[in-house]
Amino acid sequence: MGITERRIREKERKRSNMLDAAEFILLEKGLDHLSMENVAQKAEVSKGSLYQYFQNKNDLVLGICYRATHLLNESFKEVLESKRKGLMLVRELVERYLNYVKDHPQYYSSMKFFDNLNSSGIDSKSDYLELCTKNRQEGFRLMAEAIQRGIDDGSIKNDFPAEQLALLFWSTSHGIVTISYMHQNYEHFRLLEHVGMQENQLFNAYMHILGCGIAANS
Amino acid sequence: MGITERRIREKERKRSNMLDAAEFILLEKGLDHLSMENVAQKAEVSKGSLYQYFQNKNDLVLGICYRATHLLNESFKEVLESKRKGLMLVRELVERYLNYVKDHPQYYSSMKFFDNLNSSGIDSKSDYLELCTKNRQEGFRLMAEAIQRGIDDGSIKNDFPAEQLALLFWSTSHGIVTISYMHQNYEHFRLLEHVGMQENQLFNAYMHILGCGIAANS
């Protein structure tokens, strides 16, 4: 009851503390230099304790990815609470995505890690793996929902099924976000400057072009 | 001179042999399991010899990336030799990019590696780093040239400067290619199936939508 609940809360607090530390390391040193050792130090716990809360190193990073995807989805859900036209929702979703990566570059790292995992065969167990997958699917679903609303409310052409358009936005916005991420975090990446663009100009152009392509003629 | 030249050729031959081996390992085992050890074995040279031709492991992988970017650019240049409308050239460039990733997934890996490098501060030296950067810029320039031709020949609207449009295609096509790459190489990635699309349908939708956005009204 009270005690059990407190235990659970306490446990979650500790887990959260460890994830905080891991995020910090991820942000500061990058994935390559994130070790159980320095996470433990940062979290001020023993290395063994990490393994009480996470099955292995992968699980720990996927724990961050779970946070990452969850947070992104929450942000997306807020957008979908609006009653605006679907086309506007799509625009805002992409905008949120961009801001999210700007605010939480370490989350973007963890999502890249998740994306890369599936290749190596996923030999190690992680309870977070499935959760991350679900979150990613949910994120995609939210994008599809926005588009479907756009089709329904007439703001988006119905040349393609909503889910196919969603995939298009999903993948192309990923590309835009990647550029933005590199611009933010890699000192030597100067492509935006090279073409004389600001980030928001890139975003506007993106939405303008794709908007032309999908917007229903009024 | 003849001797000097022969020496240089010989050196290039060996370097090429090593890169072949490295590519093979990259393709077969992935970046995580590419070690100087197994590259040396595959190339049938000693580990020490690798260091005669490459400054360090990063340099070796960037050597692959140099090949990768060079090959892609060559493919792009072929496209630009055509006299078709700029809009068609853009379409073909993206298509080439997609096929390229399908045919040379290990090159895509090496380019991801290059993209990720700059973050950790590039602590290790690599002569290839600059070459890769130049190649990437050249690739981008080719894209911009196609678009400029499109603007010039009236097949592409001049709402945006060519370079800005180029960046748009550069980044969004990167997203499309990423989806395609994951579909090809990651067994558990089933997003395309989920939305009931083929890869070429995704490509067509992409070109259709962006085409609508940039095509000049005839």
Add this chain to the structure above:
Amino acid sequence: MGITERRIREKERKRSNMLDAAEFILLEKGLDHLSMENVAQKAEVSKGSLYQYFQNKNDLVLGICYRATHLLNESFKEVLESKRKGLMLVRELVERYLNYVKDHPQYYSSMKFFDNLNSSGIDSKSDYLELCTKNRQEGFRLMAEAIQRGIDDGSIKNDFPAEQLALLFWSTSHGIVTISYMHQNYEHFRLLEHVGMQENQLFNAYMHILGCGIAANS
């Protein structure tokens, strides 16, 4: 007192439960993979509780060994209740030993553990250590008793003192039992097949040869 006694009973019940769990793990996973963790899980108690009943991991395993030696001795005692000739008793003791190892391989493991302990200096304390030693001595004594009876009833030659003959049977039967144990438990151990023998043939040959050596001429 009633209460005190109940306490003691209760304590023994729990201790027994823990030993059951430890035996199960020992049987299923072997000594190398017996950890306080999985014993606690199997016994459905906390890890800390194990330490209330056993001083350390060694003590726990020696607790199993105590059971093991006790059970073997009980089996031996049954044999000695018979009024048959001593030579027959010896034969039966060895047979019992063989069957015992077949039926309780985990007990044999615990006895090997006990045998190996003394080497490293017995750095850790264990109350069971002495008990096991006593049990082993008792087992040996029972063997000696059977032989003494054989000498007394004329079925065994008195070339050697009973205890010396006992040691001979003790050690040689250990060797036979080891072969049998390996045959039972190690898939790749094929020595018996190699010589075209069954286990009971080995036993019979053993008893035949040693029987010839010790049997009094009738």
Add this chain to the structure above:
Amino acid sequence: MGITERRIREKERKRSNMLDAAEFILLEKGLDHLSMENVAQKAEVSKGSLYQYFQNKNDLVLGICYRATHLLNESFKEVLESKRKGLMLVRELVERYLNYVKDHPQYYSSMKFFDNLNSSGIDSKSDYLELCTKNRQEGFRLMAEAIQRGIDDGSIKNDFPAEQLALLFWSTSHGIVTISYMHQNYEHFRLLEHVGMQENQLFNAYMHILGCGIAANS
């Protein structure tokens, strides 16, 4: 040629040095406290070097076992060069075995390790594994040969096939040797004293009894 051969010699010298160190540790601290760390220290090489000569820790210990079994077999072979009666050869083989364990207790440990390996599934690779197995078989074969000679020269009864008798001696002498080993190495093992025997008395009794059982009546 000369150089290649020197290289090979040198390599064998280093490998031998490492095995020496490992033997030393095995003798001094026992198998449980033999770590790659302290072997490397003792051998005055780096930990990494050990892995250049041995595939893993198992392989290292099996390397000792290979030495152990080889040495034992060499000793056995010497015995078989004699022209004495087979029965005497058998006696001497067992005696050699006893002396061997007295002189090289660490070899006995390594052989126990080898015996225990097969159980855990042999998950790790070791080139020495097969060599050890072959050596063990060879040792057994030598025992069988001595017995066969005894049968042929009439010193041993032909109640049983030579190989079956060999197995009997193999296993029972193993038991004798174990007692002897424990007596030598375990301070608290006082069974021999308890029965008032010397080691060689145990051996003599063993040979006397089994001798009676197998010796042909003259």
Add this chain to the structure above:
DNA sequence: GATGAATGAGCATTCATTCAT
């Protein structure tokens, strides 16, 4: 008494890089 979270020493193994030959 019971719990189980926390500890932290301990260990096998990998691998980029160096350098004597």
Add this chain to the structure above:
DNA sequence: AATGAATGAATGCTCATTCAT
């Protein structure tokens, strides 16, 4: 130039044991 043996720091992970609650 080529070799490949040697290095040793780095790292993920285990597990017996302790102790605050």
